[in-house]
Amino acid sequence: MRALTHPSRENLQLASVFHALSDLVRLEIVRQAAVREQSCAALSVNVSKSTLSHHLRVLREAGVTRTKIEGTHRYVSLRREDLDARFPGLFDAVLRILDTSTDDTSADDGAGAESP
Amino acid sequence: MRALTHPSRENLQLASVFHALSDLVRLEIVRQAAVREQSCAALSVNVSKSTLSHHLRVLREAGVTRTKIEGTHRYVSLRREDLDARFPGLFDAVLRILDTSTDDTSADDGAGAESP
DNA sequence: CAGATAGTTTCACATCTGAGAAACTTTAGA
DNA sequence: TCTAAAGTTTCTCAGATGTGAAACTATCTG
Numbered sequence: 001m002r003a004l005t006h007p008s009r010e011n012l013q014l015a016s017v018f019h020a021l022s023d024l025v026r027l028e029i030v031r032q033a034a035v036r037e038q039s040c041a042a043l044s045v046n047v048s049k050s051t052l053s054h055h056l057r058v059l060r061e062a063g064v065t066r067t068k069i070e071g072t073h074r075y076v077s078l079r080r081e082d083l084d085a086r087f088p089g090l091f092d093a094v095l096r097i098l099d100t101s102t103d104d105t106s107a108d109d110g111a112g113a114e115s116p
Numbered sequence: 117m118r119a120l121t122h123p124s125r126e127n128l129q130l131a132s133v134f135h136a137l138s139d140l141v142r143l144e145i146v147r148q149a150a151v152r153e154q155s156c157a158a159l160s161v162n163v164s165k166s167t168l169s170h171h172l173r174v175l176r177e178a179g180v181t182r183t184k185i186e187g188t189h190r191y192v193s194l195r196r197e198d199l200d201a202r203f204p205g206l207f208d209a210v211l212r213i214l215d216t217s218t219d220d221t222s223a224d225d226g227a228g229a230e231s232p
Numbered sequence: 233c234a235g236a237t238a239g240t241t242t243c244a245c246a247t248c249t250g251a252g253a254a255a256c257t258t259t260a261g262a
Numbered sequence: 263t264c265t266a267a268a269g270t271t272t273c274t275c276a277g278a279t280g281t282g283a284a285a286c287t288a289t290c291t292g
Contacts, residue, residue, distance in 0.1 A: 014213060019138035023250080024131050040269065048252050053270055055250085072259045072268045087213050093205035097130060139280080156239065164282045169240055171280085188238045188289045 004060060004067050009082040012063040017087065020062035021094065026055050030078065031098040033065055037077040120176060120183050125198040128179040133203065136178035137210065142171050146194065147214040149181055153193040 007013075020026055028045050032038055040052060047055070056076060059065040063082065068075045083091050123129075136142055144161050148154055156168060163171070172192060175181040179198065184191045199207045 014217065015138050015140050015143060018134045018143075022131055022135035022138050025250090027131060027134075041267090047250090049269065050253075050271080051251055057270090058249095069258095074269065087209070089205065089209035090213060093203070093209050097203050097206060101130065141280090157237090163280090165239070166241080166283075167281055173240090174279095190239065 004069070006060060006066060006079075007063040009063075009086055012082060012086045014087065016062040017064055017083070017090075020059050020064045023055065023058075025051075026059055027098060029055060029059060029076070030064065030094070033076050034078050034080075034095050034098070037068075037075045039073045039075055041073075043076070120185070122176060122182060122195075123179040125179075125202055128198065128202045130203065132178040133180060133199075133206075136175050136180045139171065139174075141167075142175055143214060145171060145175060145192070146180065146210070149192050149194050150196075150211050150214070153184075153191045155189045155191055157189075159192070 021030065025045050025047055029043055032043055032045075040056065043052065045052065045055075056065065056067065056074075059076075060067050063079060065076050066079050068077070078091070080091060137146065141161050141163055145159055148159055148161075156172065159168065161168065161171075172181065172183065172190075175192075176183050179195060181192050182195050184193070194207070196207060
């Protein structure tokens with residue numbers, strides 16, 4: 001249990017990465033993790049703990065994120081270097097799109113009312 | 117039935133596009149369609165007609181491909197302009213990766229011996 | 233019209249998926 | 263040591279997914 005499974009860089013599969021990105025909750029996690037490393041609790045997506053844990057596993061096992069254990073916390077970060085090495089340009093585009101997008105990927109409560 | 121459903125450019129959803137790209141058969145179709153417009157029969161992926169039809173529908177309904185009817189043939193092409201407008205840089209990266217990749221996305225046998 | 237061709241749709245089925253409740257595992261702290 | 267905190271795992275369940283056989287639709291050609 002302690003050792004979380006992370007696929008090696010060479011084993012990253014394009015289809016698996018796309019599958020990991022094919023869910024709104026996970027896209028939102030990716031967006032938040034891209035900004036800075038996040039503890040699971042710090043991620044604002046409103047799903048239950050177990051569901052969040054499930055999504056984090058999908059992302060981790062696809063090689064999109066890395067989970068670092070520190071005490072009782074898990075810190076989630078994007079594997080930018082590995083992803084960029086294996087899939088050049090892909091996450092540059094993905095993150096730019098997530099940043100630009102009309103936030104229809106937002107799965108959190110956040111009152112949602114942006115547009116200043 | 118005649119009118120195939122194609123989402124409008126504004127309705128293209130990132131998660132749906134990623135879902136469409138999360139299957140090896142569909143990635144192979146995208147790769148081949150990117151080279152030039154293809155009739156369904158010309159696509160070399162070894163799955164049955166019905167399964168191929170299913171995959172083409174997923175791609176079409178996600179807005180990744182466009183299907184043009186001409187006589188008894190359906191011609192499948194990538195919606196590059198719409199995809200590029202909505203998701204800048206994404207397909208530049210995806211197609212480059214598919215081109216560069218070690219062909220682990222290939223779902224055909226190469227000998228082209230279809231199912232009878 | 234009859235037959236061939238090119239796909240789609242329907243059906244059935246096994247597998248996968250996302251969801252949360254509840255129980256469990258660690259680790260930190262009083 | 264007892265307890266709270268932070269996640270994970272197990273369980274269950276409804277719904278989606280990929281697959282191909284078979285039936286159907288539509289078009290072209292003789």
